[in-house]
Amino acid sequence: MSGLLAGRTALVTGASRGIGRAVAVALAESGAQVVATARSSASLAELAEQIGCRAVPADIASPAGVDALVRGVRGVLGGDPDIVVNASGSFSLAPFAETDPGEFEHLLRINLTGPFLVIRAFLPGMLERRGGHIVTIGSVAGRLPLPGNAAYGASKFGLRGLHEVLSVELRGTGVRATLVEPAATDTALWDALDPDSRSDLPSRGQMLQPTEVAASVRFVLEQPEGVEVSGLLIRAERN
Secondary structure, eight states: OOSTTTTOEEEEESTTSHHHHHHHHHHHHTTOEEEEEOSOHHHHHHHHHHHOOEEOOOOTTSHHHHHHHHHHHHHHHSSOOSEEEEOOOOOOOBOGGGOOHHHHHHHHIIIIIHHHHHHHHHHHHHHHHTOEEEEEEOOGGGTSOOTTBHHHHHHHHHHHHHHHHHHHHHTTSSEEEEEEEESSBOSGGGGGGOGGGOTTSOOGGGSBOHHHHHHHHHHHHTSOTTOOOOEEEEOOOOO
């Protein structure tokens, strides 16, 4: 398939559902050779059949899981990817005083430690090649203090800090980094909360769609060499 990303290779984490899956589809449609990863091997196999990507199941929340991912990616690509999209994530809401310490640690591990480990694994190769693009999916909750977001907000504020440091260190290296921060997006992460039945949450009809976030990711990746979109804040405008 021809497209602006033809000939480029891309790793997408969290690709079994939601934003990650939509990004994998969008990049494949734009011509990239996609390697999709997530913990769910069944969902990845279905995605691989749908778009012709390569599936490498892995748990990126631990160094051992990322080591296994690196071996798998290099095995199917014959080297490192040109593009890494960190789209894996977890979400929950609770008042600060009711936030479970275990859930707090879980969200930090999935939303912050995981992306750090993935970036750290592939960054040396990009620096050596003087080229590559790292895209990280953050959240508006990484910029705004939202009620009930003690755990999720901490993880996304941390992710934004991680990106800012990375962006500064990458200046002049030829490697680009982008933080995409969508507002509430209609994915399965909201299912347990049933936002349509609550007045304190946006309805699903007011949310962004995963395909809209994926289109934004594709936009930043399709910018010409020498142009970096460092950050992109996305929100829905619904009538």
